[in-house]
Amino acid sequence: MIPISYWRNRRSYTALMGSRCRACGAEYFPPVRVCRKCKSRDIEPREMPRKGTLITYTKLTEPAEEFGKQTPVYLGLIELSNGVKLVSTLADVSESELNEGAPVSMVIRRWTEEGPTGIIYYGYKFKVDAAYSMS
Amino acid sequence: MRKVAILGATMTKFGKLTQGLDELLLEPSLTAIESSKLSEKDLDLLYISNMLGGELTKQVSLGTMLADELGVKIGADRIENGPAAGASAIKDAFIAIKSGLFDLVLVAGAEKMTHMATEVISEYISYMLHPVERMSGATLPSLGAMLARLYMKQYGVTSEDLAMIAVKNHKNALNNPYAHLQKMVTVDNLLHSNEMEKINPMVADPLRRFDISPISDGGAAVVLAELEVAKKYTDLPVTIEGFGQATDSLALHERPVPTDINAVKEASKQAFKMSGISPDQIDVAELHDAFTILELVESEDAGFFEKGTAHKMVREGQTEIGGKLPINTSGGLKARGHPLGATGLSQVVELVWQLRGEARGRQVPGATYGFSVNLGGFGSNAVSLILKRGD
Numbered sequence: 001m002i003p004i005s006y007w008r009n010r011r012s013y014t015a016l017m018g019s020r021c022r023a024c025g026a027e028y029f030p031p032v033r034v035c036r037k038c039k040s041r042d043i044e045p046r047e048m049p050r051k052g053t054l055i056t057y058t059k060l061t062e063p064a065e066e067f068g069k070q071t072p073v074y075l076g077l078i079e080l081s082n083g084v085k086l087v088s089t090l091a092d093v094s095e096s097e098l099n100e101g102a103p104v105s106m107v108i109r110r111w112t113e114e115g116p117t118g119i120i121y122y123g124y125k126f127k128v129d130a131a132y133s134m135s
Numbered sequence: 136m137r138k139v140a141i142l143g144a145t146m147t148k149f150g151k152l153t154q155g156l157d158e159l160l161l162e163p164s165l166t167a168i169e170s171s172k173l174s175e176k177d178l179d180l181l182y183i184s185n186m187l188g189g190e191l192t193k194q195v196s197l198g199t200m201l202a203d204e205l206g207v208k209i210g211a212d213r214i215e216n217g218p219a220a221g222a223s224a225i226k227d228a229f230i231a232i233k234s235g236l237f238d239l240v241l242v243a244g245a246e247k248m249t250h251m252a253t254e255v256i257s258e259y260i261s262y263m264l265h266p267v268e269r270m271s272g273a274t275l276p277s278l279g280a281m282l283a284r285l286y287m288k289q290y291g292v293t294s295e296d297l298a299m300i301a302v303k304n305h306k307n308a309l310n311n312p313y314a315h316l317q318k319m320v321t322v323d324n325l326l327h328s329n330e331m332e333k334i335n336p337m338v339a340d341p342l343r344r345f346d347i348s349p350i351s352d353g354g355a356a357v358v359l360a361e362l363e364v365a366k367k368y369t370d371l372p373v374t375i376e377g378f379g380q381a382t383d384s385l386a387l388h389e390r391p392v393p394t395d396i397n398a399v400k401e402a403s404k405q406a407f408k409m410s411g412i413s414p415d416q417i418d419v420a421e422l423h424d425a426f427t428i429l430e431l432v433e434s435e436d437a438g439f440f441e442k443g444t445a446h447k448m449v450r451e452g453q454t455e456i457g458g459k460l461p462i463n464t465s466g467g468l469k470a471r472g473h474p475l476g477a478t479g480l481s482q483v484v485e486l487v488w489q490l491r492g493e494a495r496g497r498q499v500p501g502a503t504y505g506f507s508v509n510l511g512g513f514g515s516n517a518v519s520l521i522l523k524r525g526d
Contacts, residue, residue, distance in 0.1 A: 003270075075271075
């Protein structure tokens with residue numbers, strides 16, 4: 001079941017909208033209301049960079065029900081170029097490319113859908129860069 | 136200063152059971168009250184630990200339900216802290232008694248799970264993750280897998296090391312008639328046999344089926360009492376010497392070192408401080424091995440072993456019964472089973488049996504201090520408890 005918060009959070013899911021603390025400059029994804037570092041509440045929206053590197057990954061053969069059609073699901077822990085980390089599904093995976101430190105970029109892909117005639121939910125996934133795949 | 140003791144402590148057998156959620160709460164409660172030599176009317180307060188009653192069995196207000204079934208009209212709440220609800224409920228009962236407001240408190244926990252399909256359970260359990268993690272397809276095992284991959288690489292831990300933990304916990308469960316999985320396994324069965332892919336398939340690489348706790352039904356109940364009151368009913372009180380609880384970022388990706396479970400470090404440090412004892416005084420420990428990798432990491436972060444050395448202790452057999460620190464003598468979540476809301480209580484039940492010398496075929500001789508850690512979320516909430524044999 002897709003939580004209703006998908007719609008409120010859609011800018012995060014489709015544009016990597018996070019936040020930045022105006023007081024100390026710390027950046028966050030997903031966005032925060034209170035800075036974890038300096039506790040300031042002076043926070044502004046900030047899009048995250050769409051490039052990063054793969055820290056580690058897993059191949060999940062028993063995903064949650066709503067992602068079952070995509071089995072196996074590859075998930076990665078990714079560090080974006082600004083140092084912020086996130087967990088994301090990996091798209092178009094060729095297992096030989098899944099190396100720690102592989103450069104990755106954000107793409108928009110189908111996450112799941114509400115049955116054969118229902119709403120389709122889209123969001124970010126990450127993909128190993130083509131240049132790296134070739135090398 | 137008031138002290139808190141445990142009187143009756145018991146559990147149902149864990150496994151695929153015919154009882155419903157209400158019976159899984161009521162049966163161990165009746166046994167715990169009876170074995171405490173109490174009657175229902177002596178109780179001052181009750182707490183329920185349960186995670187997914189509403190989602191899986193369409194029943195909430197479980198505190199009221201149990202009070203009603205026991206025929207009492209005392210205060211009753213359901214405590215929800217993911218799979219750490221059990222230890223959280225014990226903590227709340229401890230505080231209630233310590234405060235001086237209540238003398239006798241019942242804590243009952245249960246979960247009914249096996250009537251639902253695995254992927255449905257997987258989804259409901261993932262509700263405790265950060266919404267952004269969950270929306271991008273993460274499940275608990277997938278986060279455990281990424282932690283495992285990082286940890287194994289950093290400290291030279293192998294899949295054999297992880298399998299040895301499952302083998303040990305299964306071996307312990309053979310002597311625990313309450314355990315869900317009572318089946319001897321060997322590292323060779325799990326990793327080097329022709330049937331490996333059938334009996335132990337990969338779930339979230341590098342974690343295989345036997346690295347992951349099962350889906351179980353089960354219930355457990357514990358009666359807590361102020362120590363002087365407890366002494367009227369038993370010659371063998373077990374005291375709660377301390378607890379600790381801490382949280383960490385809800386999302387794994389926000390932790391600076393993803394292989395550290397800081398909530399366990401902080402909760403355990405608090406528990407040892409309150410108890411006034413040190414980790415080397417603990418005789419038996421129940422850790423939250425929802426995944427084999429977690430038993431390793433928690434045994435370090437709770438303060439028993441140096442970071443990166445726990446797998447060596449496992450290889451030496453130091454965490455087996457007879458070793459330096461027997462861990463998960465009950466079989467742990469892996470083999471005793473993991474009915475979410477009952478798990479933290481079943482850890483305490485095992486420690487009580489060990490400290491009273493009632494653990495039969497799996498007894499740690501002369502155990503005086505017991506330790507448990509119960510995790511809620513993926514390392515985002517930890518509750519540690521320290522118990523002592525009362526003399």
